[in-house]
Every structure is written in structure tokens, then in C-alpha cells.
Amino acid sequence: xxxxxxxxxxxxxxxxxxxxxxxxxxxxxxxxxxxxxxxxxxxxxxxxxxxxxxxxxxxxxxxxxxxxxxxxxxxxxxxxxxxxxxxxxxxxxxxxxxxxxxxxxxxxxxxxxxxx
Numbered sequence: 001x002x003x004x005x006x007x008x009x010x011x012x013x014x015x016x017x018x019x020x021x022x023x024x025x026x027x028x029x030x031x032x033x034x035x036x037x038x039x040x041x042x043x044x045x046x047x048x049x050x051x052x053x054x055x056x057x058x059x060x061x062x063x064x065x066x067x068x069x070x071x072x073x074x075x076x077x078x079x080x081x082x083x084x085x086x087x088x089x090x091x092x093x094x095x096x097x098x099x100x101x102x103x104x105x106x107x108x109x110x111x112x113x114x115x116x
Contacts, residue, residue, distance in 0.1 A: 007058035007090060012051045018101045025105040035100045038114050039093075041066030061093045071096050073115045078102065 019029045036047055041064055050060055061067070071093070075084050078098045086092040103113045 006094060008056045010054050011057050011060040012054045014057075015051060018097075021101060021105050025107065027104050031104055031110060032101065034110065035104060035113060036097065039068055039071055039097055039100060040064035041068065057094050058090060061090060067093065070115045074099050076102075 015032075019032050022028065022032050033044060033047060036042065037044065040047075040061070042050065043065075046065065050063070055063070072084075074096045076082070076099055078095045081095070083092060083095045083099050086095055100113055104110075
């Protein structure tokens, strides 16, 4: 799948899959939301508004109030690619989110996921 297709994917269609992945492993929607808010700077109300508007990933990240500078501490492999080596900033932000949800589903503690 090309970057362009991923950028244009509806965030609101992928979001329930993030929640489902977390809940299958005993985690919660609230924890998924906390991760998204940490990464993007959205408030809960702003996050819900983005979901209601059905924005694509590109818009979701472009409109993010404040991308967390600590996101650069996220390391590891998602979809066979090291997130720290992704050159396109938009794709890297999308994969950072994927990696954080993976860590949540694998049982990692929230303070470690949020790089505290």
C-alpha cells in the first residue's frame, strides 16, 4: 500500500480497530484515547470531533494541536519497518501510533508507553 493511500484512509474507520485490538488484550478504549492524546495533543473533545468529522490520517495529524516531542523516543518495528528509520514525517507519525497501540496490546505499562 502506498503512503498516499494510507494518508487518505479514514482515521475514524481505523480507530475502532485500535480499540478492538486493545480490548482483546484486556486494555481499554480510555487507554487508547490517552495514547492518542499524548501523541497528538488533542483533548478528548477534540479527538471525538475529529472522529465525527471522519478525517483522513493526513488531516488528523496535520491538525494535531501539538505533536509530542517525546514521540522520537518510540523505537521498534511495525509492519516489518523500524519506526525510527521512516523518512516521511507523516508516515512516521502514523507508524508511531501503530507502535503505541501494539505496546498497549502487548501489556506494556502506560508510563512506559507514554515514555515517562
